[in-house]
Amino acid sequence: MSELPDTPRRFVAGAKCPGCQAMDKVVMYRKAGIQYRECVACGYLDEMAFEQNFRELETRVNRTEQEKQEELAVVRLLDTGRPT
Ligand SMILES: [Zn+2]
Numbered sequence: 001m002s003e004l005p006d007t008p009r010r011f012v013a014g015a016k017c018p019g020c021q022a023m024d025k026v027v028m029y030r031k032a033g034i035q036y037r038e039c040v041a042c043g044y045l046d047e048m049a050f051e052q053n054f055r056e057l058e059t060r061v062n063r064t065e066q067e068k069q070e071e072l073a074v075v076r077l078l079d080t081g082r083p084t
Contacts, residue, residue, distance in 0.1 A: 003032065005030075006030055006031050006032070007028075009028070009029040009038070010027060011025075011026070011027050012027065012028050012037075015037075017039035017042060018046070019042045019043075019044030020039060020041055020042040022039065022042070025039050025040050025042075026038070026039050027039075027040060028048075035047070
């Protein structure tokens with residue numbers, strides 16, 4: 001499926017930089033499907049692996065694929081299961 005679109009850098013209100021502890025200096029943005037957190041004050045950069053939308057999308061795709069495979073397996077059993 002398609003990746004999530006890139007997003008522009010947006011300041012996170014009330015967020016504190018884990019690197020320099022500065023308030024309201026942290027921006028969030030997404031690039032190539034990965035969520036990043038960056039501090040404009042000290043250059044701290046962090047990858048956010050837990051992006052919720054991304055996870056939901058993955059789960060949905062996996063489930064659909066599994067359903068398809070199960071359907072195919074059932075059809076194959078019916079076709080080849082009977083002796084001719
Ligand atoms: Zn910082």
